[in-house]
Amino acid sequence: MTRPTLGAVAIGRNEGERLKACLRSLVPLCERVVYVDSGSRDDSVAFARSLGVDVVELDTSVPFTAARARNAGAEALLAGGDLDLVQFVDGDCRVEPGWLEAGTAAMQADPELGLVTGWRSEIHPTATVYNQMCEVDWHRPAGPIVACGGDMMVRAAAFRRIGGFDPTVIAAEDDEFCLRLGKAGWKLVRLPVQMTWHDADMTRFGQWWQRTIRNGHGFAQVGRMHPPHFRREKLRVWAYGLVLPLVFLLGLFTSLWLSLAALGLYALSFWKTLKGLRGQPMAARQAALLTLAKIPNLLGMLTYFRRRHRGVAMHIIEYK
Template identity: 65%
Template sequence: MIGVVVIGRNEGARLLACLVSLKGQADRIVYVDSGSRDGSVAAAHEAGAEVVELDPALPFTAARARQAGFEALMAGMPPEAVQFVDGDCTVEPGWLPAARAALNADETLGLVTGWRSEIHPEISVYNRMCDVEWHRPAGPIETCGGDMMVRVRAYRQAGGFDPGLIASEDDEFCLRLAKAGWRLERLPRVMTRHDIAMTRFSEWWRRLVRAGHGIAQVGHMHPPRFARERRRALVFGFILPLVALLGLVTTLWLSLAVVLIYLLSYVRTVRGLCVTEGLPLREALHQSVFLSLSKFPNLIGMALFHWRRLRGKSMRIIEYK
């Protein structure tokens, strides 16, 4: 038996497409809504999904929504495995039985995932960057994104999702799943098609702020995790700019050295996108500009997490659309 948890907030037509893609593939579908104002709840009811509406008195997070969906599935006849999917994704035909078969074939597997891709990468550079971001090799993995099929026994043993995380909650869950002794694997087949629909620089910036918050929070909980990402954000987003400013009032060579470091990092990023990801040079040059800039919103997100943590504030979602 396969259960599906779909989470969403104001996804509109994308939610309907998600639910349609699941029709006939799952035994039960639970949709968890985080305060939508666009008719998503009514649409999900009409599509035949079981609906859970989160209490707005508590902070909305994807982790909280996934956990609530899992608990709703367990209230009836519990499935052996649960597929989690975001409401802005469609699930590819045949994915659910293939994922379930993989879990059945190997009792050491606690989680399987597949390949996600963007539906409209041609719309913007931000969509194309996400499409590259989703592309990861098949085989054993340490962590994955929110689209995943999890064995119920493994999920319970790991303790489920932590509702207090506003980002990178999937990474954090995967880390605890592995610590509980379960293996994680990415299957070599398409799993979901994502529609991020991101066309503005401001949306991309807020998404990277949220990512920075996530890597700081998960890194605080599991210190070795995201150490490299946190270090790069700190160096390129704070230390080097500070050194460059210092050079303007001391010796100009210091500022020029910082500029050279940024250029070398940019060239290295371009080379990585061309060689590793197979991007054409022109596209790699374009995307590398944003990847180089990403350290600044990441740093802001990291600082926001620690500010909230030190003040004992709730970790509230950072919406980018």
């Protein structure tokens, strides 16, 4: 059988050395590579061009989204000639040697596969508790999946058939894309293979807080577009981000037992989370942040509802 042709789309903004590592891991192994830049102020564009990579610079007058960037990259990539497969990768990730071959082989072996992904890991997982939380979050079981993150290999025919990514989705746009891909009849699989190395580079609480607000926005927006996706996540946000704080405050004015009961439920959630993280670095700090996360998640959900009610554009929520 003829080996499928493969191109790659990398997206980024001010990624510096991370982008350089990303592009260097793609260029030798792909027929063509496109880099989509969202208003970088560093030398990202010049470096990409020095490697012979095609560059798309997004119009800064239109709100940036990862979905918009990936669509622009895919359009430019496929305009250069037919390709069978497209590897999407974020500019803060480098691709593991061997992944592109493994993904291509899997797609070649099963024509019903619309998407394959693999395992993403942090380059510096224990540098901060926030990096370690990403490391834990990235590791999911191999096998058939419903959704995955932005690092993915997609069949070009499947991408075209569903119209690519939805550029109005500012968070969890990869989930939204995958859900439409599955509904169109394509199979999605996570291979038990290392795919990419990610550099979260989160060093401050404020970065984590903003990222968690963005996640909440994704829960609300994509959950509304594809019910019941994110149903469990949204219920937990309502319970721990809104109901329990209100119960705690009510107890301060009526009965302290109510406040103590609310604190007890938070303590129980913390203990269960800590138990699930047993053996992980900084487990207690991770559990505390995950317990707290429902509050910024709620802020993100409310931000979506407010934007939708007012009919305003869904601007990206940046965290670094």
